[in-house]
Amino acid sequence: MNYRHAYHAGNFADVLKHSVLFALIEAMQAKPTPFGFIDTHAGSGCYALDSKEAGKTGEYRDGIARLLFPDLQQVGEHHGAALPPVLRRWLDAVLRLPGNEHGLKLYPGSPLQAAQAMRANDSAQLCELHPEEATRLRELFHHDHRVHVHQRDGYEALKSLLPPAEKRGLVLIDPPYEAQEAEYRVIEKALKLALQRWPTGVYAVWYPIKLRSQVQPFHRWLQHSGVRRVLRAELLVHPDDSPLRLNGSGMVILNAPWKLDETLREPLRAMARLLSQGKPAHWRLDWLVEDSAS
Numbered sequence: 001m002n003y004r005h006a007y008h009a010g011n012f013a014d015v016l017k018h019s020v021l022f023a024l025i026e027a028m029q030a031k032p033t034p035f036g037f038i039d040t041h042a043g044s045g046c047y048a049l050d051s052k053e054a055g056k057t058g059e060y061r062d063g064i065a066r067l068l069f070p071d072l073q074q075v076g077e078h079h080g081a082a083l084p085p086v087l088r089r090w091l092d093a094v095l096r097l098p099g100n101e102h103g104l105k106l107y108p109g110s111p112l113q114a115a116q117a118m119r120a121n122d123s124a125q126l127c128e129l130h131p132e133e134a135t136r137l138r139e140l141f142h143h144d145h146r147v148h149v150h151q152r153d154g155y156e157a158l159k160s161l162l163p164p165a166e167k168r169g170l171v172l173i174d175p176p177y178e179a180q181e182a183e184y185r186v187i188e189k190a191l192k193l194a195l196q197r198w199p200t201g202v203y204a205v206w207y208p209i210k211l212r213s214q215v216q217p218f219h220r221w222l223q224h225s226g227v228r229r230v231l232r233a234e235l236l237v238h239p240d241d242s243p244l245r246l247n248g249s250g251m252v253i254l255n256a257p258w259k260l261d262e263t264l265r266e267p268l269r270a271m272a273r274l275l276s277q278g279k280p281a282h283w284r285l286d287w288l289v290e291d292s293a294s
Contacts, residue, residue, distance in 0.1 A: 005176075009047035010060030010107040012275045013249035015067065016235045017174060017206045018113055019267055020251045022090040024170055024204060025117045027257035034121040036164030037114045038171045040154025040190075042126040044136035045111040046097075049104060060107060062237075066274050067091060068104060084266040093117065110172055111137065115147055122146060125161050127154035155190040163198040174206035184218040191254070195227065202255045209248040212240040222252060222288050230289040231256040233264055235271055236282045252288065261285060 008014070028035045047053075049060050067083065068091060083091070093116055099106040108116065111126045118124065124147045128134040134151035141147040150157055158171070171194065177183045187205060194203065207215055222230050236248030253260065265285055272281040 004053065005043045005109065006047050006051060006053035007057045008059050009054060009109065010049060010065070011057075011063040012059075012066075012235065012237055012271075013063075013206075013208065013246065014060075014107070015063050015271060015275065016233070016249055016268075017251060018108075018110065019087055019090050019271070020233055020253070020264065021110060021113060021172065021204065022093065022117065023086050023260065023263050023267070024202065024253065024257065025114060026086070026089075027260055027263070028168065028170055028202070029117070029119065030257075031168070033168060034119070034123070034166045036166040036169035037118065037122065037124040038158070038161055038164065038169065039110050039114070039124070039126050040158065040171070040173045041175045042111045042128040042133075042137055042149075042154075043109045044128075044133045045109050045126075045140045047107045047109060049107055060104075062275065062277060064091075064094065064107065065104065067271075068095075084270055086263060087267045087270060110174065111147070112140065114172075115141065115144060118146060120146070123164070123166065124148065125150065125157075125164070127152055127157045129153050155186060158190055158194045159197070162194055163201065170202045170204065172204050172206075177208055181214050184215070184221075188218065188221050191225070195225070195254075200255065202253065202257065204251055204253050207250050207252070208246055209234065209236060209240050209250060210243045210246065214243075215250070219252075219288055222254070225254075225289075227254045227289060228291040229256050230254050230287065231261055231264075232284065232286055232288050233268060234284040235268065235275070236284075237275055237277045238279075248282075250284075261287070 097106055097108050127150045128137050138149045231253045234250035238247035240247050268283040268285055272283040275281055
């Protein structure tokens, strides 16, 4: 496993993933009862944007920086106050991170963004197989009794972590896709087992988009999975016709919370406007499976 997210932290794919995650956690917190958060591929949890890794790619400049500093792309009429409320609250949470008092220096990964939003009685189970990343993750959360770090394969860990003690919760599956198309078959197997153990859980799966044909079999599998509500959200900054670059990314949410589609529509529209790279960006928000009774 050679993938290091430090090179890509805060890029346009992270903007989609983490704004959707933020909206999901807000939806979970609409009820007072506690919930559990499980991250199968947690990474190190926090990334310095002035690191040599981030500096080498500069991907965050075409990601979160576009939302915070829209004048970088000469669209000064768009600023934080004009963003949809969910996006604005998410960006405010990023800037509240210790170390960002004087500007964007650190970018929180999914574990830290979830922990920031969690209440005292919520919990997080974070899985990271890579030893160095897992060590950093433990150091980041060693004072937080709500957070538990597991250095193990996240797919395998679902067998023992589901259902969570809280009986309500969210599972985030966002592997690096080093196995490329074969990764989808692993995800399908993991989801099938997870749904057997915990059919009412909310599952959010992030995926890259290079060629559209690579992700279509996964979408068809979801449509025949038996899950009654599967929401798809996608953002494309390039046409989905080249295997040589990341053209976009998507999230599918199984057992999506009520009205999540309404919550995400305007944020996706704003992301497409602000994150376009030359040609207009495109977004999609639709139901792969919609419960006719809902």
